[in-house]
Amino acid sequence: MAEIGQDISQAKRVLDAAKLVAIPTETVYGLAGNALNPVAVASIFETKNRPSFDPLIIHVPSLKEAENYVTDIPAPLRKLAGQFWPGPLTLLLPRKETIPDIVTSGLDRVAVRVPDHQLTLELLSKIDYPLAAPSANPFGYISPTSPQHVDAQLGGKISYILDGGICKVGLESTIVGMEGDEIVVYRLGGLDISDIEALVGKVRVKSHSSSNPQAPGLLESHYAPTKPFLIGDLATLILDHTKEGTDFAVLSLDKKFDSIPSGYQIALSPGSDLKEAATNLFAAMRTLDESNVQVILAEMMPEKGLGKAINDRLKRAATKG
Ligand code: TXA
Ligand code: MG
Numbered sequence: 001m002a003e004i005g006q007d008i009s010q011a012k013r014v015l016d017a018a019k020l021v022a023i024p025t026e027t028v029y030g031l032a033g034n035a036l037n038p039v040a041v042a043s044i045f046e047t048k049n050r051p052s053f054d055p056l057i058i059h060v061p062s063l064k065e066a067e068n069y070v071t072d073i074p075a076p077l078r079k080l081a082g083q084f085w086p087g088p089l090t091l092l093l094p095r096k097e098t099i100p101d102i103v104t105s106g107l108d109r110v111a112v113r114v115p116d117h118q119l120t121l122e123l124l125s126k127i128d129y130p131l132a133a134p135s136a137n138p139f140g141y142i143s144p145t146s147p148q149h150v151d152a153q154l155g156g157k158i159s160y161i162l163d164g165g166i167c168k169v170g171l172e173s174t175i176v177g178m179e180g181d182e183i184v185v186y187r188l189g190g191l192d193i194s195d196i197e198a199l200v201g202k203v204r205v206k207s208h209s210s211s212n213p214q215a216p217g218l219l220e221s222h223y224a225p226t227k228p229f230l231i232g233d234l235a236t237l238i239l240d241h242t243k244e245g246t247d248f249a250v251l252s253l254d255k256k257f258d259s260i261p262s263g264y265q266i267a268l269s270p271g272s273d274l275k276e277a278a279t280n281l282f283a284a285m286r287t288l289d290e291s292n293v294q295v296i297l298a299e300m301m302p303e304k305g306l307g308k309a310i311n312d313r314l315k316r317a318a319t320k321g
Contacts, residue, residue, distance in 0.1 A: 001155040004147045004163050008123050011162050015040075015127060020047060022136045022150045023059075023123065024164025025115035027088045027172050027190050028143040028282070029150050030059065030133030031158070038100045041132050045102075047157045050139040055105040056132040057090050057173070058112050061124035066112050069096055069130060074178050076200040083199055086116035088169050088190030092177030103132050113173055119164045135172060142223055142289070142317070145170050145282045170279035171309050176203070188309040190278065222316040223282075225289035229296045231318050237297040249288040251298040253277055264293065274306045281310055285317065 002022070011021045015033065018040040023032045031048060033040035035058045045052055060066045063081050067073070070093035073081070077091050095110035104110050112130075115121070124131065135143040136150045144150045145167040155161075174189035176196065183203040185193060196203055230237060234252055238260070241248045250257060250265040254272040257265055266284040268277035288296045298314060301307035 002151055002158050002161045004151060004161045006119065006163050008119065008126065008162070011123055011160055012126055014160050015131070018043075020044060020158050022144075022147070022154065022158060022161040023115075023117075023120045023131065023133060024147075024162055024167065025059075025117050025120055025133075026086075026167060026169045027115070028145055028167055028170070029136040029147070029161075030115075030131070031136035031150075031154065032059070032131040032133040034127075035103055035130040035132035036098060036100065037129070038102050041100060041102045044132060044134065047154060048134060048137070048139050050134065052102070053105050054134075054139075055107055055111065056103050056134050058099070058103065058110060058130040058132050059115055059120070059124060060112060060130045061121055062114060065124075065130075066091075066093075066114070069099055069110060070094055070112065071096055076183055077176065077178060079200055080176060080196060081114075084191055084195070085114040086121065087114070088116070088171070088173040089113060089196075090173040090175045090187075090189075092175065092186070109177060111175065117164050119162055123162065140222055140224055142225060142282050142285050143172060145279075149283070149286060166279075166283075168279060170281055170283075171306065171313065174309070188312045190306070190309065192305050193308070194305065223285075223313045224317045225285055225296060227289050227293065227296050228319045229285075229298060229317050231298050231300060231314055234297060234299045241295065241297065246295055247293040248295045248297050249291055249293045251284055251288060251296060253299065253301055255299075264291065274301060274304070274310065277301060278306045278310055281313065 014021050020033045023030045033044050090111050090113040092109040099110045147161045147163045169190035171190045174191040175187040185205045268280045301310045
């Protein structure tokens, strides 16, 4: 298992040696390496078992630092960065040549963000390179929101996890770029679309699919538990599975079912707060995935605010067919 601690100098030593460190952010934990060193970046792909056509986000300590790695920041995106960085916003910007091809999978744009976590910002200010970091989970599985989640799955492959506690947002960053004059959202995430539109006007949300793996947010099946994960009307699903005699667990926004033992049901937010639900989502999916049931039954959230981003993750987690 990996060492878990809060020693920034140790994290820096590991990174300076072109090795990987798991870092806390406000969204999810990242598996970080020196973005300017193709060897370090290659080991990120290898450690996660991630296909090389899926590009990585680089993390920098400030907007000013971001300027070193991109040739231009269009005005609306600059406005968003000014308002929401540090925070759960990733911008797709035209890259400078200093960013290795392996980071962007050969694409012209690089994904950049300033994470909102004090330990990681401190680490970023002490190194002279950006950190390439995807979520610190094996490719396709649920993203980690605690050091223990990272350790459970990648602990055998990395030496150090920087412990920043539980991620307060709990969903990956919202990814935004421009196509001509149009502002495009490529992945729904921890920053609500309505907050973006309030600042820069209407945006287009581009849906992505497995038939277009170059698009961000990427593959349709993602964030997935190992157990069958079914979404629908909970009352109906519970009735059907009770009749069949299947062992199941239930994931809801705010419900409590008297007929189901407490260890086999999780309400993401008993007070129906979507922000709280987002924070708890991935940990809840993991807990139920690790319980001794055959199937997980879940309901969709209201399609508003962060509910849209949660629903995106639920749909990708869902068992197809
Ligand atoms: O909140 C987050 O964004 C977390 C934390 C660690 O920062 N990171 C994260 O990274 O979720 P990852 O690699 O799990 O997801 C990044 C997504 C991928 O779907 C990838 O396809 C897309 O961003 N992406 C990265 N660079 C891109 C680029 N140059 N063009 C298009 N899409 C890109
Ligand atoms: Mg990921």
